Amino acid sequence: MVCSIPKVLLLGNLGQLNSFQPSQSVVVRMVASPFSTTQQVSKYEEGPERDLVNFPRPKRLVDPPAVSLGFIPQSVNKFFYPKLGVTGSWTFGGGLVTYLLSKEIWVMEHEFYGGICLLIVLGAVVKKFGKQIGADTRASVQEFADDLNSGKVNEIKSSEIGIEEEKKAQWRAEGEVMLFNAKRENVAFQLEAAYRQRLADVYAEVKKRLDYQVEKQNVERSVQQKHMVNWIVSRVTKSITAEQEAENIKKCIADLKGLAARA
Amino acid sequence: MAWGEYPVEYNPKVHGPYDPARYYGKPDTKLSQVKLGELGSWLARRNKNPIAMVQAVSRAWWRWNHKFIFPRNAGLSGPIQVAVGSMLFFYVINYRRYKNHRFAKYH
Numbered sequence: 415m416v417c418s419i420p421k422v423l424l425l426g427n428l429g430q431l432n433s434f435q436p437s438q439s440v441v442v443r444m445v446a447s448p449f450s451t452t453q454q455v456s457k458y459e460e461g462p463e464r465d466l467v468n469f470p471r472p473k474r475l476v477d478p479p480a481v482s483l484g485f486i487p488q489s490v491n492k493f494f495y496p497k498l499g500v501t502g503s504w505t506f507g508g509g510l511v512t513y514l515l516s517k518e519i520w521v522m523e524h525e526f527y528g529g530i531c532l533l534i535v536l537g538a539v540v541k542k543f544g545k546q547i548g549a550d551t552r553a554s555v556q557e558f559a560d561d562l563n564s565g566k567v568n569e570i571k572s573s574e575i576g577i578e579e580e581k582k583a584q585w586r587a588e589g590e591v592m593l594f595n596a597k598r599e600n601v602a603f604q605l606e607a608a609y610r611q612r613l614a615d616v617y618a619e620v621k622k623r624l625d626y627q628v629e630k631q632n633v634e635r636s637v638q639q640k641h642m643v644n645w646i647v648s649r650v651t652k653s654i655t656a657e658q659e660a661e662n663i664k665k666c667i668a669d670l671k672g673l674a675a676r677a
Numbered sequence: 678m679a680w681g682e683y684p685v686e687y688n689p690k691v692h693g694p695y696d697p698a699r700y701y702g703k704p705d706t707k708l709s710q711v712k713l714g715e716l717g718s719w720l721a722r723r724n725k726n727p728i729a730m731v732q733a734v735s736r737a738w739w740r741w742n743h744k745f746i747f748p749r750n751a752g753l754s755g756p757i758q759v760a761v762g763s764m765l766f767f768y769v770i771n772y773r774r775y776k777n778h779r780f781a782k783y784h
Binding site: 479485523524 | 690691692693694696698699743744745747748749750751752753754755757758760761764775776778779780781
């Protein structure tokens with residue numbers, strides 16, 4: 415498009431530049447509004463070949479599996495349950511210990527009694543302070559986890575506040591539309607008032623001119639009348655001669671005599 | 678497979694994030710499900726390569742950690758298991774010395 419137009423034309427006629435339309439190479443990024451209803455919360459998805467059935471995502475346990483005597487996992491009890499019942503592991507363990515002690519395969523030398531003393535002391539410590547220590551460590555673990563999570567939590571919170579603000583801004587913008595409408599109406603009223611004012615002005619001006627014409631004609635007519643009357647009177651008085659005057663007076667005297675005779 | 682690399686069977690596209698406690702090869706019958714008669718063939722199928730042995734121990738170690746050490750409310754059971762295990766181990770390796778402290782005379 416640009417190449418087909420001579421440079422002189424381009425430089426000489428700037429008006430042609432304004433008529434340029436953006437070509438197809440212009441990239442338009444469509445940004446979806448965060449409030450559009452079509453948007454969906456996308457779940458985290460892995461590739462299509464991901465096997466979630468046989469290889470589920472590893473999840474951290476909250477509580478360790480239950481143990482008996484402080485260290486024997488439940489799987490041992492489960493192993494003995496089908497043959498020896500609920501107390502199976504105790505039966506087996508007790509029998510084994512009895513056997514080992516009676517045959518002195520488990521030799522009770524001096525370290526054995528030392529071990530028992532240690533066990534008693536440790537057991538007492540666990541019984542007395544175990545709960546307290548557990549609660550304290552759990553609290554500190556919670557604090558640590560909260561500390562790690564705080565960034566994410568704060569981000570979510572600030573985003574929610576941002577969403578609220580954005581909604582409020584949109585609400586305000588809607589109010590602005592009302593305001594603009596009111597202003598437009600106001601301007602329309604002003605225009606209407608000005609129009610009517612001008613109409614009234616035109617009417618008054620035209621009336622004034624017409625009144626002037628009427629008045630002028632009236633004045634002309636009265637002046638003409640007056641002039642005519644004056645002219646006629648002056649011509650009449652001019653046309654009256656001395657004999658006519660004397661005759662008139664004689665006639666008047668005769669009329670008066672006649673009137674007097676009749677009276 | 679070089680030092681510090683993932684197992685050759687591990688494919689992140691299929692298996693997702695790497696879990697060191699998990700075996701990514703083709704699973705065989707569990708040892709607890711193996712019948713006594715099939716035990717020989719089961720053992721024959723094991724990979725006796727020392728690297729595979731180390732990997733098996735490593736997986737077991739991670740599995741135990743995930744169970745008893747890593748849980749959020751993990752208590753003393755894991756350390757007690759270690760203590761009991763080491764007690765047994767050292768008892769066994771010192772057993773020839775403990776034998777001299779026997780009281781019995783006639784059995």
